[in-house]
Amino acid sequence: MVEHAIVARACEMVAVEAKRVIGVGYEDCSALKPETLAHKFYNTPLLETGEMRASIEWNARGNEGHVGSNNDKAVWHELGT
Numbered sequence: 001m002v003e004h005a006i007v008a009r010a011c012e013m014v015a016v017e018a019k020r021v022i023g024v025g026y027e028d029c030s031a032l033k034p035e036t037l038a039h040k041f042y043n044t045p046l047l048e049t050g051e052m053r054a055s056i057e058w059n060a061r062g063n064e065g066h067v068g069s070n071n072d073k074a075v076w077h078e079l080g081t
Contacts, residue, residue: 003063011058011065018056018067023047052077 032040040048047053055071069075 004060007063007065008060011060011067014067015056015058019053022053022056 031037052069052071052074055069055074056067057069058065058067060066
């Protein structure tokens, strides 16, 4: 039981960190195009709706845990299209 609690807590911590860093690290990327910025408030890729952040989930069963998202945009940003 202690092992499961450790795995569950680790998954929870990873999910919190994953949600925190969405949109971080894009400072060196090219700015968004003017036509894209026209419908945004700031040059803040991935942060406009919170949809991707909200899609990050975790689960743990026994000594195995998973953290991730089934949101297509999250998958595209992680692995490419």
